[in-house]
Amino acid sequence: MFFIGIDDTDSRSGQCTTYIATKLAEKLSRYTVISELRLVRLNPTVPWKTRGNGAVAILAKEKNIEKLKKLTLREIELNAMFDDRGTNPGVVFYAGEIPQDFTDFYHRCLHRIVEIREAEVLAEKYGAEIVKYKNGRGIIGALAAIGCKFRDFTYELIAYRKKDNWGKKRRVDKHSVFVMNAKTYPFTFDNVDYSTNRVLITPNTPCPVLLGIRGERVGILYQALEMLNIKEPIDTFTVFKTNQATDVHLERVNEIKEIKEFSSVILRGRVKKKPRTIRGGHVFFELTDGKTTILCAAFEPTKDFRKIIVKLIPGDEIEVYGSVKKRTINLEKIRVIRLVRYEERNPKCSICGKSMESVGKGKGYRCKRCKTFAKEKVKVKVNREIEEKFYEVPPAARGHLSKPLIRFCGLVA
Ligand SMILES: [Zn+2]
Incomplete structure (x- = not known):
């Protein structure tokens, strides 16, 4: 060869x-x-x-x-x-x-x-x-x-534009892309983003690419192309074998101290502090492996994924998948392994119903007003709005290498 x-x-x-x-x-x-x-x-x-x-x-x-x-x-x-x-x-x-x-x-x-x-x-x-x-x-x-030797791989059919059209608006009928997706998904994937109602097969750069369709097999890609209503001439198209959507960039690490800058990792740990949202809509939280902590981020473009992340609470055991920049894991997906189901809280006063206050470390709790006393904290069931399963960023926010959950065999909850 x-x-x-x-x-x-x-x-x-x-x-x-x-x-x-x-x-x-x-x-x-x-x-x-x-x-x-x-x-x-x-x-x-x-x-x-x-x-x-x-x-x-x-x-x-x-x-x-x-x-x-x-x-x-x-x-x-x-x-x-x-x-x-x-x-x-x-x-x-x-x-x-x-x-x-x-x-x-x-x-x-x-x-x-x-x-x-x-x-x-x-x-x-x-x-x-x-x-x-x-x-x-x-x-x-x-x-x-x-x-490159492929273990897992996918294909991408890329169609190119005539030179006169480079830099102009791409003329691919939006509705036909949604129809194509409905007919070929999951054998093709990441064609559209339902949460934002966006077409993803057409790039927004001035490059010669008209569109790219990703999928599991070559044949389905040709069929998918046929289903599209394209209102400009195609210069040529070809199918590439790729490592896209395979997670081949991720390396499993056992400890945070093994993590190198500019690498991409899978790391298991516990949420240390409640996630916080900063200006611009980015969500951050600290993850601990029991020894050290590292910051994890769901940035604004990950949209609804952030609504999952903010539901995490300290103690939740999760596995994070993402690339490391500035000592921060840029989340691509997470697997919730074990959620905290009970929380220890200060006991409530049996008379007025308000939370009692601590008398001092190990000295119990009291309600000053009603003069009630309790020795220990109480366990309260926490109402969790997330489940023990995988969650991923929406297609519009997915990196080329990141593997969509639909491609995980038998792991999709
Ligand atoms: Zn009271």
């Missing part, structure tokens, strides 16, 4: 690495057989990348390799956004079996911040050819995309 990894050819103001890969694959297919187009999302916390930290790989039959390389570099040189300061394209070519070191590198790129040097050392060791443009940071993602 011949692998072509490409990354960092686009910018916030335009282009899209998947589009360059799609156009390139069309050209390469005259000289070889393309067996896979791959879209690999990497560490979502990387500071210099947008939310979509993604690289692509093209897998082809080892045929006319020199021609394939030449066409690849020409395509990138013609189309990458070189003028953008933050765009530093990188290409990696590799022929043969993928070494385990490449796959380990892919996983490091999901969980850590990786240096360009690490990619160079590995490429050198295994004879992969790297091509750097500007600072060449793109070789990191390019090598990671080559090293």
Whole structure:
């Protein structure tokens, strides 16, 4: 197999690495057989990348390799956004079996911040050819995309616009997207967000992407595309195999002290303090593992998810899933394991019914006015409005790698 990894050819103001890969694959297919187009999302916390930290790989039959390389570099040189300061394209070519070191590198790129040097050392060791443009940071993602071995995976069908329409409003009938979703969900997912009545398959960037439909199988994606009422011409479309919606970025940690900045974790603990909402609508609470605590956050864009979070109380045992930035876990989902059902409260006065006050630590409780006395606190059943199950952010707030609960087999409550 011949692998072509490409990354960092686009910018916030335009282009899209998947589009360059799609156009390139069309050209390469005259000289070889393309067996896979791959879209690999990497560490979502990387500071210099947008939310979509993604690289692509093209897998082809080892045929006319020199021609394939030449066409690849020409395509990138013609189309990458070189003028953008933050765009530093990188290409990696590799022929043969993928070494385990490449796959380990892919996983490091999901969980850590990786240096360009690490990619160079590995490429050198295994004879992969790297091509750097500007600072060449793109070789990191390019090598990671080559090293990726899928355990879980999904597909995304991406349709592109004619160049004249780039930057203009996308003309995809909203109603037809909801109909398509109703007919194909859960074999496609995250097409729409019901809570905000929003269509999610069309991006809001000036890039060449008209729409992207995510799903479990290739066939259903073609059917889904057919169901849409699209009022502008499609330039071309292709299906990528992806690590999206798989939670592959998450690492289980046993203790808070193991948590590294810019990683993504699954952590079990207890709610330490009652969640609080700050200005802007962001909700925060502290989680403890019994030794140390860490802040967890449900930011404003997570909308109704915050209504669940504020119902947590100290002592609730939960598992949190999310990325770590500034020592704060940005919640993607939580699993409520055990809720506090009883609370200890000061006893109530048998005469006036008001809460009694403490006389002093271990000295009991009294009502000054009625002169009543009680020795101990009382256990009161707490009315809980949440359940012991998983809760997730709405589709509109979900990161590319985050696995929707609908994809959890047998775990969905
Ligand atoms: Zn009283």
